[in-house]
Amino acid sequence: MTFSWRRRRSGRGGDGKSEVFKGINQDMELTIPTHFRCPISLDLMKDPVTLSTGITYDRESIEKWIDAGNITCPVTNQVLRNFDQIPNHSIRKMIQDWCVENKSCGVERIPTPRIPITPYEVTDIRSRIVAAARVGDARKCQELVGKIKDLAKESERNRRCIVGNGIGSALADSFESFARFSVDAHVNLLKEILAAFTWTFPLDEEGISKLKSAVSLRCMVWFLKSENDLSSRQNAICVLKELISADQACVDGLMGIQDIEETLFHTVKVPICPKATKASLVIIYNMIKSSKEKSGEIALKFIRMGLIHLILEILVDGDKSVCEKALGVMDSICSLEEGRENAYENALTVPLLVKKILRVSDTATEFSISSLCKLCLGENESALVEAMQLGAFQKLLVVLQIGSGERTKEKVTELLKLMNLCRDKVDCVDASMGFKYIKRSN
Structure with missing residues (x-):
């Protein structure tokens, strides 16, 4: 039995990546x-x-x-x-x-496929990497890391097999070992391992413990400061973000590194790529959150460096994912008194927060409302009035109608109550609008 198959003219339909046949005339039929x-x-x-x-x-x-x-x-x-x-x-x-x-x-010959790597082969390479690291054989280690890299490029199946058989923990062990000995002496090897980490996450517990050591963290920050090596800077910030996502305790280790605040701030201010910017914002968010639970010193450093102004610049034209993370940082900053003061001093703060409600995503809406709530509560009636003039009142009503999380509902309700008290001061709000649906505070 055979199938008759008529080939469409090349360039019409499909992405062309999975097609074997090319350049066949439209009227030609193959069996x-x-x-x-x-x-x-x-x-x-x-x-x-x-x-x-x-x-x-x-x-x-x-x-x-x-x-x-x-x-x-x-x-x-x-x-x-x-x-x-x-x-x-x-x-x-x-x-x-x-x-x-x-x-x-026009039929192209299918190339002979490479034999996929087996778990046994990955385990063998892993053992050899660990052995090379123990004796300080950087040349052998770099050769094996290069081999793993080439095998991973061959197919997605190879990559899954390599990651699934614990190569990440061996790379983490080698990274810490050679970084401890000398970063300058083994910069090329460490750079190769750092690049490999970008596709070997998630790591197992052993790998995480090696990467979150003071030696490994300092080495990654060292690469992050390398102005002339954008690729390594991007890899370093992305690995740090994955590391923090896997173990929040890594935040404490980062906070102990000298000038880490300036380094992260510079990474956002002078962007490498959108992926690196998002990773930087995630790290900054976690550091500010952790700082608030302690002395708040690092959070204040970010504020005094001008992080709020930087966040607002991102919110002007950032994409969905970047805006979500930037709004998360803004919300975290607004938890501090000095942060709120600096935020309100910038004329763009309230307009941008109101604009992002219902415009980006549910997450962005929640962060925007939370930030507005922190800015408007207390004696800052001017922020409340400004938000009402910009249409926040109507947007908050819509948020209540379409549904949201319980915490967000509570904040929306609180804001609406405050706006109700100020409605006579704003021409754009209909004073006859009822508030019967808002729960009374006990």
């Missing part, structure tokens, strides 16, 4: 043998593998099937005795020959 097609995707197989049931599939398709939790053969419905995938070299060679025969029709 593809059924046994060359994957039973799951019905596409021409690029890497045919055979299961224990004897049925051949394209490796990518059957891996997705198994990764989804299925334990049966899609064609026979038999329970698989094992999940071994044996390369079917005969079928692959036949497919390649068929491609060559149809070269004149």
Whole structure:
């Protein structure tokens, strides 16, 4: 049995990345043998593998099937005795020959696939990396890190296998060992390991413990300060963000590093890329939050450096994700008296906070309302009146109607009560509007 298949003209439809056939005329029809097609995707197989049931599939398709939790053969419905995938070299060679025969029709020959890495091979490389680090063999260690990097580039399957078999903890151990010895002497190796961390998260507990050590943190901050190496700066800030997300205790370690506030502030002020800016804001948010629970000294440093002005600049034209994180930092700053004073001194603060309500995302709305609540509560009636003049009253009513979290509802209700008291001072608010739905405070 064969399938007749009519090729659309190149450049129409699809992204072109997964297509094997190119340059075939619109009216040309090819007949593809059924046994060359994957039973799951019905596409021409690029890497045919055979299961224990004897049925051949394209490796990518059957891996997705198994990764989804299925334990049966899609064609026979038999329970698989094992999940071994044996390369079917005969079928692959036949497919390649068929491609060559149809070269004149624009069919490209499918390249011979590389054999995927196995967990055993990853474990072996991991052990060798650890051994090289213990004896201080930087050359051997860099060679192995390069090998891991090349294998990961070959396929997504390789990358998952490498990450899933604990290569991250071995890299973390090596990073700490060579950073402890000398950053300057091993800068290239440390740079390679740092780049590898960007795709090996999440790390296991052992890897996290190595990376959050004072030695490792100082080394990453050292790279973050490297003005002429944007790639390493980006990698360093992204790894620090992942590290903090995995273990909040890392914040304390960062806060103990000299000039960390200035370094992070500079990373936001002179952006490397959107990803690095977002990572920096996440770290700053966590540091301010942790600082408030203690002396508040670091939070005040950020405020006095002009972080509020920087955040407002980001809010003017930042994308959704950046705005969410910037608003989170603003909300954290507004928890401090000096932060509120500095925020209100900037003419853009209240207008931007009101503007972001219902404009970006639910998260951004919650942060905006929380910040406004902190600015307007107390004796700062001018901030409340300004917010009302900018349409905050109407927006807050909509927030109540469409629903939000309990804490946000409480803040909205409190703001509306305060606005009710000031409604006679603002022309844009209808004084006849009722407030019967607002719960009375006990």
